Amino acid sequence: MGNDFKSRDKFTSIIDSALRVFGEKGYYNATISEIARTAGVSEATIYEYFGSKEDLLFAIPGEITSQAVEFLEGMAPYIKGAENKIRAIVYGYYNLYKDNPDYSSLVLLNLKHNRKFMEAEGYQAVQRAAGFLLRAIEEGVKSGEFRDDVDPYLIRSVILGTIEHIFFRWHLKGRKEELADFVDALMDILTRGIKKDGEPRAYQINITLPESPAGSPP
Amino acid sequence: MGNDFKSRDKFTSIIDSALRVFGEKGYYNATISEIARTAGVSEATIYEYFGSKEDLLFAIPGEITSQAVEFLEGMAPYIKGAENKIRAIVYGYYNLYKDNPDYSSLVLLNLKHNRKFMEAEGYQAVQRAAGFLLRAIEEGVKSGEFRDDVDPYLIRSVILGTIEHIFFRWHLKGRKEELADFVDALMDILTRGIKKDGEPRAYQINITLPESPAGSPP
Amino acid sequence: MGNDFKSRDKFTSIIDSALRVFGEKGYYNATISEIARTAGVSEATIYEYFGSKEDLLFAIPGEITSQAVEFLEGMAPYIKGAENKIRAIVYGYYNLYKDNPDYSSLVLLNLKHNRKFMEAEGYQAVQRAAGFLLRAIEEGVKSGEFRDDVDPYLIRSVILGTIEHIFFRWHLKGRKEELADFVDALMDILTRGIKKDGEPRAYQINITLPESPAGSPP
Amino acid sequence: MGNDFKSRDKFTSIIDSALRVFGEKGYYNATISEIARTAGVSEATIYEYFGSKEDLLFAIPGEITSQAVEFLEGMAPYIKGAENKIRAIVYGYYNLYKDNPDYSSLVLLNLKHNRKFMEAEGYQAVQRAAGFLLRAIEEGVKSGEFRDDVDPYLIRSVILGTIEHIFFRWHLKGRKEELADFVDALMDILTRGIKKDGEPRAYQINITLPESPAGSPP
DNA sequence: TATGAATGAGATTTCATTCAT
DNA sequence: GATGAATGAAATCTCATTCAT
Known part of the structure; x- marks a missing residue:
């Protein structure tokens, strides 16, 4: 023992x-x-x-990603609304990549480009995370939170692509600059981009009515 | 001769x-x-x-990217509006990557991850394209087409990240499936996400007024 | 073990x-x-x-030369007189080069011409041997055994040059002829060339005188 | 033409x-x-x-050495005495090597170590120079200028070895220091070393005679 | 005669991987 | 289980040399 x-x-x-x-x-x-x-x-x-050397490479993400995914999946039921779920996932990626720079460097610069990795076990965890994100988006469409004509796969590509691109550049530039917290800004753009228009957005409309009787529109 | x-x-x-x-x-x-x-x-x-082998690698993008960038830059003055410019650039990337799959595979899977490439000559062309995109976004902010609080760098990351992510997966999966034309959908989301709200969008607002006298709001 | x-x-x-x-x-x-x-x-x-290949080359003399030099340096205190010291050193070279023909071939035909070797570790041993010889000559000048106007560096060049030249030719000619023992002859010339003239040289002259009538010469 | x-x-x-x-x-x-x-x-x-590359190498000395040797041989008859002849030859080498550093570098560091060079044409000139020197020494012995027991080959080795050794080091050390004119000093040592003793030098000879009848040396 | 262009033939060096202990 | 030592198998790169023009 x-x-x-x-x-x-x-x-x-x-x-x-x-x-x-x-x-x-x-x-x-x-x-x-x-x-x-x-x-x-x-x-x-x-x-x-x-x-082999490759086995060793492929064995790495299994550990780390699994933990992250489990955490997210465990937390999911308690988060209400697709937008919030997505935001949580994005934050999950953000924190995972930021707190484990070697790991994100490895995944983004090495693993992702390896076709064989897609057949390896460690890839499952990565897949699960991506699937999880996809389902959150689909849920948003189904629930009417997002527009009907939104393609969940595209949205996922926007999300993952953006995250990866930002971390990617960060690594390539030697991680010298502090990494900004782009999550809220990204979510803001995305939300505006895909949410239903008809939604009770708080438009400020001022209507001034003439003094006479009393009529108040809703 | x-x-x-x-x-x-x-x-x-x-x-x-x-x-x-x-x-x-x-x-x-x-x-x-x-x-x-x-x-x-x-x-x-x-x-x-x-x-050297590396020199050969680095020599590849110079040719192809340069052409694409020149084409775009030459066309730029004739395109009005930031949104249209961005759309043109995105289509530029899309067509370049789609029509030259070996090239996009090379750039996305090999070159981009090479730190030394950032110092090579061929990298200039790539940089120019990215700079061109950034300026189009900034122009949109300045002209009031896009919201003031929009971060052009983030937008660029969204655009490039999405494009790269989609092509990336396409390559990793062996280019088997036909690649969808995602440009308009992406532009739609993006435009909604960053355009000024106050813009003359056609909101359908029904106001029911009480019959009596005549009141004209200012 | x-x-x-x-x-x-x-x-x-x-x-x-x-x-x-x-x-x-x-x-x-x-x-x-x-x-x-x-x-x-x-x-x-x-x-x-x-x-590397060069490292291997440079590693060779370290072993062999060191031993020879140590032997000489250990013996030095027991040898009286500059001439005798020099003779011992010359014999040292002679035996080293003669008994290790591959080694002398290597040193004379390859190593000595390599500028980088002068910076390698193995060169130290060679240097030490040369320094040892120089000091013996200087001692002879100081003690009055040799003439005052003698340049020790030149003498060293005469000694090393002669030894190297002879072995050099021996190697170039394929080591076919037996190598003569030139040490005493060289020392003789050198001694005559640099010793103080007035010195009480010890010529051993035996004269047998006939006692009286009949004597038998040998 | x-x-x-x-x-x-x-x-x-x-x-x-x-x-x-x-x-x-x-x-x-x-x-x-x-x-x-x-x-x-x-x-x-x-x-x-x-x-071939080697042919080119071997073709170099032919030109230069030949000239030098011809000059010396032409001058020889006008020089009286072995010592003077030798001195002239040594000066010939000295000047040749000093005035043509690339040439001496080539000969000493490259050509001399090449066994094949001994079979090449250019080697003849080098040989002739060496033969010329040898004959001058032999002449000195024959004429009684030098001692009988002097080995001309050894003397030649002393002379050539010394010259080569000095130039050799000069080249290896990067030709930085000015090269001293060592010719006279070398000739002085050499002359003293090999000239006939019978010259009016003051030898101190002690002869001890046995006082009485019979003494038998061992 | 002169040469631009092409290449055959190796040489050094690097590593992932194996295996006896 | 752990490892020191050894190596098979390549890969990059270099140059002297050739040849069609």
Whole structure:
């Protein structure tokens, strides 16, 4: 059992190091040797835990994304309204990417471009998150919160594309500038863009009526 | 002259082959050997034209993007209104990426993630296109077409992010499905999202007044 | 420990093979591949032990020269007189070069002409030997054993130049002829050339005088 | 004829450039391409004049050394005495090497170590110079100017070795320091070292005679 | 004669991966 | 389970050299 514990330690340590090294140098420029050194184990040990360099890469998101998705899914029932749900999800991505820069670097710069990753296990978690977002949008359309002619897939692309694009540039530019909190601004644009027009928006309309009797329109 | 012609041929042929092979396999999994074979020249010949594998990669976008950007910039003065300009640019990207799938694959899956590319010459063209888009958005804000509180950088991220995300998925999924023309839908959402509310939109407002005398609101 | 032993073995074996192959073919015409074959290891293994082909080259003299220099330096205090010290050093070079023909070939035909070698670690040993010789000469001048107007640097050049020239030709001619022991003859010329003239040179002259009538000369 | 003239020009220009480039970078690190660029001709043209890179290397000394040797040989009959002849030759080397640093760099750092050079034509001139020096020494022995037991080959090695060693170091150290005129000092040492003792030097000879009848040395 | 263009033939070097201990 | 040591398998890149024009 002490062994198990140690093993778990080593497993985690390798994943962590891989995350860091892959995140910094990119998959192809990272070497097993450096990951091993960072993790404080031998190269051979890595192969005890992971079948190949690619396996190691693919094993990373499983852990992290799963947690994030579970959190969101657990919270979902308590959030009312599609807009709020979407906002929560966007914040979920935002925080996940911001708080784990190595992770977002890895996902955005390495994993997403790997066709094989789409067949790997870790991809499931990513998919689940995306599916979750899609359903929230669809719900909004169905409930009448959003316009009927809105294409949920497009909306999802707008959301994910925007998030990824912003983080992407942040990474490419070396994470030097502070990352602005763009979530509310994005949600604002999006909401205006897809919400039903007829909605009881608070338009300020002033009508001045002549003094005579009394008639008050609603 | 015949010679010049041949040289140009070879140059183009190498670029084309590189575009294809890089696009298919990715930069790291592509080999000079395969590019040479595809182009029908020897490996050494490639090094006569390009200093290194990376140089070859970076040389690709210069040609194609430049053309597209020039076209757009030439057309700009004839387009009135920020919205129309943006729409033209988005269509520019859409057509460029759609008509040159190997190119978009290369840019989206390989080049954009390369930090060194940001220092290469070919990056200029990409930058120019992005700058052009940004200015169109800013123009819309200044002219009052868009709301004042709109952040042009965010809008640009929304636009580029969405486009890239959609093409990205298209490539990752093997370009099997026909790519929908999402431009108008995207523009619709975006326009609603950022246009000034006060604009002469045709709101249907019914006001029922009591019959009596005559009252005219100012 | 068994491992250590093996490692040491391999290290030595690579150095030996490199010495032989470099010595025979010269640095540029030697290939890592041949050295690996000679050493009975793979090419990659060589790179486990040495960072580059040049590193391997530079690693060779460190071992051998160091030993020789240490031997000489250890012996120095027991030798009286500058002339004797110099003679010992010359013999040191002579024996080193003669007993390790591959080594002398390497040093004289390859290493000495390499400007980078002057910055490498192995060069220190060579330097130490040369410095040791210089000091012996200077001592001779200071003690009055040699003439005052003698330039120690020139003398050193005469000594090293002569030794190197002779071995040089020996190697270039394919080491076919037996190498004569030129040390005493060289020392003789040199001594006559730089010793103080008035010195009470110890000529051993035996004169046998006939006691009286009949004497038998040898 | 105009053509011949041009050809000669090109030939010379190539040799000159080769001398410079080989001298600076060494044979193996020099490229035909750079020599061609320096000479202002195409690479292919070099192959019109010289069969291979090595041929070009070997063609260089023929020109220069021949001139020097002819000059010396022409002057020889007018110089009286072996010592003076030797001094003239040493000065010949000294000036040749000093005034043509690229040439001496080439000869000392590249050519001398090339076994094949010994079979090339250009080697003849070098040989002739060396033979000339040897004969001068032998003449000194025969004429009684030098001691009988002097080995002319060793003396030649001392002379050439010293000269080469000094120039060698000068080149390796980047020719930064001014090169001292070591010729007279070398000749002084050498002369003292090999001249006949019978000269009016003051030797102190002590002879101890046995006082009594019979003494037998061991 | 002169050369621009092309290439054959390697050489060094890098790593992911394996295996005996 | 852990690892030090070894290597197979390539990949990039370099140049001397050739040849059609």
